Amino acid sequence: MDQEGSVGVQVPSVTGRKGELARSDDTDTGQSKRDLDKDILCPICFQTMKDAFSTACGHSFCYMCIMTHLNNKKNCPCCGLYLTNTQVFPNFLLNKLLKKASTCQLVSSATPLEHFKLYLQEGAEVSVKELDSLLSLLADKKRKAEQEEAETNMEILLDFLHRLQQQKQEELNELQADLQFIREDVSSVEKQRQELLRARERYSVKLRMLLQGSSPNLVKGATASPSTGNAIAFPTKTEPGMAASVAVARKGDCKERVSSISFQKRDQRLGGSSDCISNLLGPVPSPSMAIAKKKRVLAQFEDLQECYLLKRRRMASSPRPRQLDPNSKKDKDSDDKNIGSAGLEDFQNVLNAFTRYSRLRVIAEVHQGDLFNSSNIVSSIEFDRDDKLFATAGVSRRIKIFEFSTVVNVPAEVHFPVVEMPTRSKLSSLSWNKYIKNQIASSDYEGIITVWDVNTRQSIMEYEEHEKRAWSVDFSRTDPSMLVSGSDDCKVKVWCTKQESSVLDIDMKANICCVKYNPGSSHFLAVGSADHHIHYYDLRNTVAPLHIFSGHRKAVSYVKFTSSTELASASTDSTLRLWDVAENTHIRTLKGHTNEKNFVGLSVNSDYIACGSETNEVCVYHKAISKPAAWHRFGSSDLEDSDDDSSHFISAVCWKSESPTMLAANSQGTIKVLVLAP
Structure with a gap:
């Protein structure tokens, strides 16, 4: 037992030494192979030599490499000895070694199948029995490979069909839900329409009978209002002319209309005066x-x-x-x-x-061209708190304030401003204080932010911290003492009219084109910049924006709030975009105007968005529709025809609160009062 154990102990020892010898041989072989590989590399290109040539000093190179070298220098690249083209000779032995090395490398990297093909191509003898065995094995391998491939293909196809079925089922469910909505709404609208038609019919018949005097007792009691369903009390006793006056008094309650064709047919049946009844019921919309x-x-x-x-x-x-x-x-x-x-x-x-509405109609024009200024671009136009005054500013270095009612109601060749305030520099933006009626702020090309008193025509505060042109200024709607500005110096600065310096500074790392306070809070601020983004900040923590809205492809030129949760933006990529600042989502993209290089103005109200175009047109969008709802081209005036100049562009627009009236100015200095019309 001890001997067997002894022998048993010796076996792994011997085996281990053999393993060590084997590993040593492998190491030597590997080292020799690496040395061989190193020897067959060209010292110039460091690749395996092709068409090897040796020099008189005993070094070998690729033929093309050494010849190219000797054309420039007459020395050996390895030892530096003098060398010419006549001292270079073919190295036949090395070329044979290189060929064998290439073959060995090809064989070593070949797959077993390639080895077998090479074996057969070299004329190896294989018996018929061995060939049959190989063919049978190959047939089995082929069937197995085909089976696996078919199973894989079926699995992929089935997975695709399952995904497609799931997607289409979801679309079908959504479509069925949409169809259910439509069915319910169609039914609801048809009922409402029938009720309106019946109410109008009843009301028109009663008016007809009342006027014809065919039923004098009809006026006793009460009838139902077609619009509200509430009782309308008629006088119990009529005097001459009383019926007509009562009917006229009730004209405003009849808001529903029926088609003129059916109305004329009823007139023919009842034999009454259609003109009289039409006057009482109001105009019927034409087909x-x-x-x-x-x-x-x-x-x-x-x-x-x-x-x-x-x-x-x-x-x-x-x-x-x-x-x-x-x-x-x-x-x-x-x-x-x-x-x-x-x-x-x-x-x-x-x-x-x-x-x-389907168009914009011109109701007034203001020509404020300055003979002493070759450029009359109006860069900003704004209504005051009560919409009674509007101010304009631009490159003419003047703030001009007009009375809106005078511009609209008093015909004149030239309308003169009620207040005019000269400035030191070209102006880029205006903002009225929405609480203090006589205060207006301006930003200019020198980077100065000025707060003006319109009554005294003097500046109240001047802030000169911006280092470059300031593009935008805005008063807070909730805190009348706070205003904000943005500049080409990449800084957003918040100011207080009670202090002589800025109270907050935000470094944006990009040129600032526009700033706007959220109308619901003085803490939230939207900033549009040349980096194509809109940065939405909480001024209580300006380390990072609350959200960055991305989507525009060029600089964001304007930002305006349609509500405390909805923001509109304009860019020189010729698009407007709507954003939800509460949900941080993009709502819609609006296209139809042209804007690639100029500031063309942006103004919003609760339903409509107005902007300018570099085609000298004003475009109005309904915010739910991506294409313009109405537009007007400067040069095609409703008041008078004038020559069109395609080189001009719209430079500023402004809505008159929630009314369909707006102001628009172009680069010629012409201001038009426009109103949305059917």
Whole structure:
């Protein structure tokens, strides 16, 4: 047992030494191979030598490498000895070694299949039995490979079909939900329309009978209002002319209209005076107007469809109000009806606003060209707190303030400003204080921010901290003492009219083109810059913006809030964009104007967005529609025709609060008062 154990102990020892010897041999072989590889490298190109040539000093090189070297220098690249073209000779032995090395390398890197092919090509003897065995093995391998490939292909196809089925099922579910919304709304609208037609019919018949005197007792009691359903009390006793006066007094309550064709047919049946009844009921919309509105809807059908579905889906997915009885189907149906009607009502408001106007009409013009200035670009135009005054500023180095009512109501060749304040530099932006009526702020090309008193025509405060041109200034709507500015020095500065220096400084690392306070809070600020982004800040913590809105492809020239949660932006990429600052999402992109290099103005109200174009046009968008709803080209005036100059562009626009009236100015210094019209 001890001997066997002894022998047993010796075996692994011997084996280990053999392993060590084997590893030593492998190491030597590997080292020899590396040395060989090193020897066959050309000292010039460091690649395996091709067509090896040796020099008189005993070094070998690629033929092309050594000849190229000797054409420039007459020495050996390795030892530096003098060498000419005649002292270089072919190295036949090395070339044979290189060929063998290349073959060995090819063989060593070959696959087993390539080895077998090489083996057969070299004429190896293989018996028929061995060939049959190989063929059988290859056939089995082929069948197995085909089976695995087929299974893999089926798995991939099945996975694709499952994913496609899931996607289409989700689309079908969404489409079915949309169809259900549409069915419910179609039913609701048809009922409302029938009620309106019946109410109008009843009201027109009663008015007809009242005027004809065919039913003198009709006026006793009360009739239902077609618009509200409330009782309308007629006098119980009429005197001559009383009926007509009562009918005229009730004219405002009859807001619904029926088509003129059906109205004329009823006139023929009842034999009354259609002119009299038409005067009492008010003008009936013409069929041509309805057709024109329908064409506008069809032209923007895709956008309107998206708007409708968005509002209905949003209402359907909104949290339901808490029910008294969660198991009550009646309460659930009532909630569904209320939610549906709310979504439909929201869309109807959009549709009504969109179809209400189709053009911009000029109602007044102001020509304020300055003979002493070759350039009359109006860079900013703003209404005051009460919309009674508006101020203009630009490269003429003057702030001019006009009285709006005078401009609109008093015809004149030239309208003179009621206040004019000269400035030291060209002006880029204006902002009225929305609480202190006589205060207005300006920014200029020297980087100076000035607060003016319009009554005294003097500056109250001047801030000179900006190092370059200041593009934008804005008063806070919630704190009348706070204003903000942005400049080409890449700085946003917050100012207080009670202090002589800035109270806050934000370094943006890019040129600032526009700044705007959120109308709901003086803590939130939107900044548009040359880095193509909109930075939304909370001024209580300016280390980093709350959010950065990306999407514009060029500098952001303007930012304006349509509400405390919705922001509009303009860029020199010829687009406007709407953003939700509460959800930090992009809502819509608006296109249709041209803006590639100039500041063309941007103004918003709750429904519409106005901007200029470098085609000398004003474009008005409904914020739910991506294409312009109306536009007006300067040079094609409603008041008088004038020559058009395509080199000019719109430079400033401003809405008059929530009215359909707006101001627009162009690079010639012409200001137009425009109003949205059907």
